Amino acid sequence: MFLNDWLITPLRVIWDDWRARVGGIIILLYVLMGTIGVVLISEPRPGDGPRLIRPFQDWAHPLGTDINGNDLFAQTVHATPPMLEMIVAGAVFTTALAMVVGTLSGYKGGIVDRLLMTFTDILLTIPGLPLVIVLALVLDPRQPWVVGVILTINAWAGLARAIRSQVLTIREEAYIEAARLMGISTWRILLKDITPSLMPYVLVNFVNAARTVVFASVALYFLGILPDTFLNWGVMMNYAYSVGGALYTSGTAHWLFVPLMTIVVLSFGLILFAQGTDRVFNPRVRARHASQDDLEPGEDDMSGEVATQIRG
Amino acid sequence: MVNYYLARTAQALFTVFAVMTLAFGLIRLMPGGPMDFVRAQLQQEAGAVDQAQINAMVEVYTNVHPEQPLLDQYVDYMSGIMRGDLGVSMWYDRPVSEILAMALPWTVFVMTISLAFTFGIGISLGAAMAYAEGSRFDSISTLVSIFLNSIPYYVAAIVMVYFLGYESGMFPIGGRISSDVTPGLNIPFIASAFYHAALPIASFVITAFGIQALAMRGNSIRVLGEDYLRVAQLRGLPPHDIALRYIGRNAILPMYTGFMISIGFMFGGSVILEEIFAYPGVGFYMFRGIEARDYPLMMGAFILITVAVVIGVYVADLTYGKLDPRASTKGGDREAF
Amino acid sequence: MTEPEPTTTKMGRPVFEVEGASVTYDMDRGVSRVLDDATIDIFEEEILGVVGESGSGKSMFASSLLNAVPPPGTLDGEIRYHRDGEVIDLLGLSPEQLRRVRWEDVAMVFQGAQSSFNPTISIRRHFEETLEAHEYDIENGLEHARQLLADLYLDPERVLGSYPHELSGGMQQRALIALSLVLEPDVLVMDEPTAALDLLMQRSILSLLENVKEKYELTVVFITHDLPLVAGLADRLAVMYSFKFVEIGRAEDVFSNPKHPYTRALLNAIPNLDTPRSRMHPIEGSAPDPVNVPTGCSYHPRCPLADEQCEAAEPPLAETTDKHHAACYYWEEAMEEIELSIESDEPAVDDTVVGRQSDEPVVSVDAVDVHFEQGGGGLFGFFSDPDTVHAVDDANLEIYENDVVALVGESGCGKTTLGKAIIAAQRPTNGTVRYRGQDIWGTRDGRVDGEIPWEQIRRSLQMIHQDPGSSLNSHRKIKSSLEDPLRRWHPNMDPGDREERILGMLEYTGMSPPTDYALRYPHQLSGGEKQRVALIRALLMNPDVILADEAVSALDVSLRLEMMDLMLELQDAFDTSYVFISHNLSNARYFAGNADGRIGVMYLGELVELGPVDEVIDEPLHPYTKVLKWATDDMELSDRIEDPPIRGIDIPDPVNPPAGCRFHTRCPEARTVCREESPSLDEAVSAHPTACFREYPMEHPYWDSEPVDDAEETVTGDPIDAG
Ligand code: SF4
Numbered sequence A: 001m002f003l004n005d006w007l008i009t010p011l012r013v014i015w016d017d018w019r020a021r022v023g024g025i026i027i028l029l030y031v032l033m034g035t036i037g038v039v040l041i042s043e044p045r046p047g048d049g050p051r052l053i054r055p056f057q058d059w060a061h062p063l064g065t066d067i068n069g070n071d072l073f074a075q076t077v078h079a080t081p082p083m084l085e086m087i088v089a090g091a092v093f094t095t096a097l098a099m100v101v102g103t104l105s106g107y108k109g110g111i112v113d114r115l116l117m118t119f120t121d122i123l124l125t126i127p128g129l130p131l132v133i134v135l136a137l138v139l140d141p142r143q144p145w146v147v148g149v150i151l152t153i154n155a156w157a158g159l160a161r162a163i164r165s166q167v168l169t170i171r172e173e174a175y176i177e178a179a180r181l182m183g184i185s186t187w188r189i190l191l192k193d194i195t196p197s198l199m200p201y202v203l204v205n206f207v208n209a210a211r212t213v214v215f216a217s218v219a220l221y222f223l224g225i226l227p228d229t230f231l232n233w234g235v236m237m238n239y240a241y242s243v244g245g246a247l248y249t250s251g252t253a254h255w256l257f258v259p260l261m262t263i264v265v266l267s268f269g270l271i272l273f274a275q276g277t278d279r280v281f282n283p284r285v286r287a288r289h290a291s292q293d294d295l296e297p298g299e300d301d302m303s304g305e306v307a308t309q310i311r312g
Numbered sequence B: 001m002v003n004y005y006l007a008r009t010a011q012a013l014f015t016v017f018a019v020m021t022l023a024f025g026l027i028r029l030m031p032g033g034p035m036d037f038v039r040a041q042l043q044q045e046a047g048a049v050d051q052a053q054i055n056a057m058v059e060v061y062t063n064v065h066p067e068q069p070l071l072d073q074y075v076d077y078m079s080g081i082m083r084g085d086l087g088v089s090m091w092y093d094r095p096v097s098e099i100l101a102m103a104l105p106w107t108v109f110v111m112t113i114s115l116a117f118t119f120g121i122g123i124s125l126g127a128a129m130a131y132a133e134g135s136r137f138d139s140i141s142t143l144v145s146i147f148l149n150s151i152p153y154y155v156a157a158i159v160m161v162y163f164l165g166y167e168s169g170m171f172p173i174g175g176r177i178s179s180d181v182t183p184g185l186n187i188p189f190i191a192s193a194f195y196h197a198a199l200p201i202a203s204f205v206i207t208a209f210g211i212q213a214l215a216m217r218g219n220s221i222r223v224l225g226e227d228y229l230r231v232a233q234l235r236g237l238p239p240h241d242i243a244l245r246y247i248g249r250n251a252i253l254p255m256y257t258g259f260m261i262s263i264g265f266m267f268g269g270s271v272i273l274e275e276i277f278a279y280p281g282v283g284f285y286m287f288r289g290i291e292a293r294d295y296p297l298m299m300g301a302f303i304l305i306t307v308a309v310v311i312g313v314y315v316a317d318l319t320y321g322k323l324d325p326r327a328s329t330k331g332g333d334r335e336a337f
Numbered sequence C: 001m002t003e004p005e006p007t008t009t010k011m012g013r014p015v016f017e018v019e020g021a022s023v024t025y026d027m028d029r030g031v032s033r034v035l036d037d038a039t040i041d042i043f044e045e046e047i048l049g050v051v052g053e054s055g056s057g058k059s060m061f062a063s064s065l066l067n068a069v070p071p072p073g074t075l076d077g078e079i080r081y082h083r084d085g086e087v088i089d090l091l092g093l094s095p096e097q098l099r100r101v102r103w104e105d106v107a108m109v110f111q112g113a114q115s116s117f118n119p120t121i122s123i124r125r126h127f128e129e130t131l132e133a134h135e136y137d138i139e140n141g142l143e144h145a146r147q148l149l150a151d152l153y154l155d156p157e158r159v160l161g162s163y164p165h166e167l168s169g170g171m172q173q174r175a176l177i178a179l180s181l182v183l184e185p186d187v188l189v190m191d192e193p194t195a196a197l198d199l200l201m202q203r204s205i206l207s208l209l210e211n212v213k214e215k216y217e218l219t220v221v222f223i224t225h226d227l228p229l230v231a232g233l234a235d236r237l238a239v240m241y242s243f244k245f246v247e248i249g250r251a252e253d254v255f256s257n258p259k260h261p262y263t264r265a266l267l268n269a270i271p272n273l274d275t276p277r278s279r280m281h282p283i284e285g286s287a288p289d290p291v292n293v294p295t296g297c298s299y300h301p302r303c304p305l306a307d308e309q310c311e312a313a314e315p316p317l318a319e320t321t322d323k324h325h326a327a328c329y330y331w332e333e334a335m336e337e338i339e340l341s342i343e344s345d346e347p348a349v350d351d352t353v354v355g356r357q358s359d360e361p362v363v364s365v366d367a368v369d370v371h372f373e374q375g376g377g378g379l380f381g382f383f384s385d386p387d388t389v390h391a392v393d394d395a396n397l398e399i400y401e402n403d404v405v406a407l408v409g410e411s412g413c414g415k416t417t418l419g420k421a422i423i424a425a426q427r428p429t430n431g432t433v434r435y436r437g438q439d440i441w442g443t444r445d446g447r448v449d450g451e452i453p454w455e456q457i458r459r460s461l462q463m464i465h466q467d468p469g470s471s472l473n474s475h476r477k478i479k480s481s482l483e484d485p486l487r488r489w490h491p492n493m494d495p496g497d498r499e500e501r502i503l504g505m506l507e508y509t510g511m512s513p514p515t516d517y518a519l520r521y522p523h524q525l526s527g528g529e530k531q532r533v534a535l536i537r538a539l540l541m542n543p544d545v546i547l548a549d550e551a552v553s554a555l556d557v558s559l560r561l562e563m564m565d566l567m568l569e570l571q572d573a574f575d576t577s578y579v580f581i582s583h584n585l586s587n588a589r590y591f592a593g594n595a596d597g598r599i600g601v602m603y604l605g606e607l608v609e610l611g612p613v614d615e616v617i618d619e620p621l622h623p624y625t626k627v628l629k630w631a632t633d634d635m636e637l638s639d640r641i642e643d644p645p646i647r648g649i650d651i652p653d654p655v656n657p658p659a660g661c662r663f664h665t666r667c668p669e670a671r672t673v674c675r676e677e678s679p680s681l682d683e684a685v686s687a688h689p690t691a692c693f694r695e696y697p698m699e700h701p702y703w704d705s706e707p708v709d710d711a712e713e714t715v716t717g718d719p720i721d722a723g
């Protein structure tokens, strides 16, 4: 029963949507790359192979090598685990903080709400990248998870806002008042009655935060603002750009384009997944899958709402 | 209504104030932070000059007087910024405000045009997609929009500067204008400005319009289902009136949130983009400041970018109040800000 | 339908001839026919009332008259419109011709006025763009619009200058009617134009509509679910059931002498003020699904007279007696066998219901005020002064065990707020609420150290909400929602027992098979079923008092009685009291009357009359109660719609309630004294206290005071105009 409600049915619904299916597979591939991949593929070392092999030429080095003969595929794979760590740290930080601030603000109201929202609005207005850069310089983070948190330092504000306005709406629903009158504790109401309605937002924003982390970390490593204490696709790009002069030296372009494509594909997978999964949280769709009941067409399409939620 | 504007203004001013305070905090209070760094650098350069002299120099550069009590330092710093004094750049050895004042118009120029194109294309495409909902055009556009949105703008920038700049030479790979035009309101100058700004603008627009199109599509479809649309059709209003005043207006209003976020996103992104295109705007100088650990320049640029964004958001907010009569009473259709 | 030249009635020439009109939608599950072979003529300058419950196809019929069926539906059949002798085939028009016919000849008013206006443009702009689109002269058109607005008791300049959200629901609806008439159409189709409004507002609009119709020589098609509402207004009535017309005839015939079993059952199911309560009966069963309409007569599953013929073949809509058509094989039998409650021979007295009220109150409300702050917000909210809304002022009320108190009044009168204060869902600004003599909020805050713990008070006071859609969490199955109260209060209960308890309640309230219902999500339930689940959830707490906030208003007319009966039945079983909130006096009468309860009338935050049901209904004392009674469904056709016995249609702003007696701005009996002094409701004086000087037992200066002059009232009432 529990398994069916919370695992099997949602998975079936996800699988039903091609966007979620493709996106899910892509994400899974990256996760495999970061877990099993690092075991299977040995760490890149200078002089592994000849210098600057182009991709798809030599199957010992499927994506080619850089100027030192480092295997690019191995570099890409071994940059994945810290990236995953950053993503998870950033996304969890964003989502958790936004949930706490948003629900607290919406559910409590009054002065708590005013203070929290003013603070949120200010964070929301400060442009993210410059702030992150300044913080990164001052704090000089070296662990992936710290980097992840710094990169999303103000990414949670938008989500907190969205959650608050959701909570405000839901709070007025009759069933919440009924639950309160039944003497059910605030925590249980939040857990049982409010959070399920917030899940689509949370999921979409979890994925957004992941994208923010990927984009920003690569950018900062690429610019050399973050210390290159571990491998990153951005570090690869930085070397290709500065050491290899990939933009104007012939034969080095692939060095830059391999990490580039790695980012684009991951980000594409994340967006597709978010676009597709939001149906999981729609009880109409879930009921249909559980009981094969058929319902009016078109009632399950919420993709428009999700689209509004995904921002650069 | 008046109260609405007053509250917005107060909020904007407060944000600026908060950012400056934050900047002061970062400069002054962080251990091993910029103050110590500047001091160390000065000490190295100047050799064994006495402490008072170094303090005086630190003050010139960072606009902070290390000797005074914290509160006085803070007041001095804030009032300095109010007067437009952002300290002196250590790298260029010129007042930061002077450097940035030259750069700011160019950044604003690129950003404004990028925003205009992003939303122009996004809104038109989104409306067209909603109109043709379910068609092949709709699904292909959706896919393309999602795909383009998954490309980071700096990736687009690198690809473009590589192919269109270095490989083919069709576009310049740096600078704001060609050296052979005279600044002023003449055609060659304007043309040159656009020519140099084309790739930065394109990088933003190509990677950002898709998501706006999807948002617009969703909003339009929602409005298409509203009762008032049906009533308007029955009242026999001409289709273009319905499209503009009914669908357009009501579908665009919720996009203000995205617009405001984009202002911050694009201005913030100028740090990376202007570096890639070697386009000397505010972001470019911020990056220079970072590279050279030139903290006054970096913090000045940071404050300037933030203030520009706050002003942009503020202006957008005021126009929103004009467009949505419900804004002052219920907050309208928009959730954030 | 070929109708000979009418002789007896005022029916003129037809403006509309509808023949075999059908609307179909293709759906996954099959073809859904939401209007089935509708055939009817509509005559010049008549008011045709089309009556049906939700999902009867009545809105589709309305849309068909403008050939404006929402896509992707298709409309077949024939609809001919007569314009000055010219016959127009509505389904064969070019888009431009159709555009001209709409609004210039036939206009339409929808139910939700709020959603019928573009929220971002002003009301004036709505009028202007309509005039522009049809190339009318803007100046003259706006002049006409001002006239129309004034005819509808609105201040033209103020309304034109407003944005939609700045008007109240009743004002929006009237502005919408004016907008539909601005091009001077011949026919006005109104689809449930008043359903979202209070009864008093509905009645007021209807009486204005009658005047407007006479003045502008309109033909009106009035679509509603509320048979008594149109009965007094309409010349003819057409009843729809399951997407077809089942009965058409002169209003008085259909209303007092219905021939179709459905119409008869419907009339018996409508709560009203005249019929003895014991003779109102719900209709068993439910209306059919458009994809799956029963064969033969679609009413046969619910019809007491049904036989094989009814199941086999569909009865035609045929003339029975003069101009009275019904689609039933056995209409003659129906007239004999299905007795109309209103004309029954039995003595029209109810068995005296003896209440089982206790002597000691369960909850007592003492001098309670509830005020809300409106506006403000954000850290920078200090730029706007919050307004104080006086939701409830100085309320005193006692609820006994097994009691029923119905609170009635217009929306915004504070009845829900008072109800919530009674069940401790709303903290009062001033005053005390006691549970069995113990201060509730004092207990809550730990200030009072009584015997009864807060938890027990909390569980004893429960609520059922108005909107079935939001009373259950759409993400949780019924069983999970119902488990909450049991888990909370019987944590040691065995899961098996818990389930049994829930299934038992579902079964008891008519939701079988219960195991099936328990596993459904709320969206798989009908509105009535959701309300029943909400009732079960409240009852599982074993409460002493349940607040039923408009709990039946959202349900179809024929389902209301059923729900109220169920609630009363469960009152006996669970020994609980109800505070029943309604804007509808008939519902209040039915519900409270069957438990020998009381009715409390509220106006602008104050209780103005409180007394036993029959006294309040039969001999209302307060002028406002009389107005409410006037506005309530009337089963006697004799008194046709007349001008409302009230001096203003719109309620004053509760932020600035009028001084003196709050009702003086609208009271037909108001005298100058009422502007300064406020009457109070004193229970010590009588068992039926009333807050009006006219009911004061002793001499009162009221009787020597001058009646309020309306002309003078407007001047003094609005100092800006006076200056
Ligand atoms: S035709 Fe038969 S089933 Fe239908 S209403 Fe008449 S008696 Fe009832």
Ligand code: SF4
Binding pocket: C622, C623, C624, C661, C662, C663, C664, C665, C667, C668, C669, C670, C671, C674, C679, C691, C692, C693, C694
């Ligand atoms: S006190 Fe005066 S105004 Fe109030 S209800 Fe009585 S008569 Fe009317």
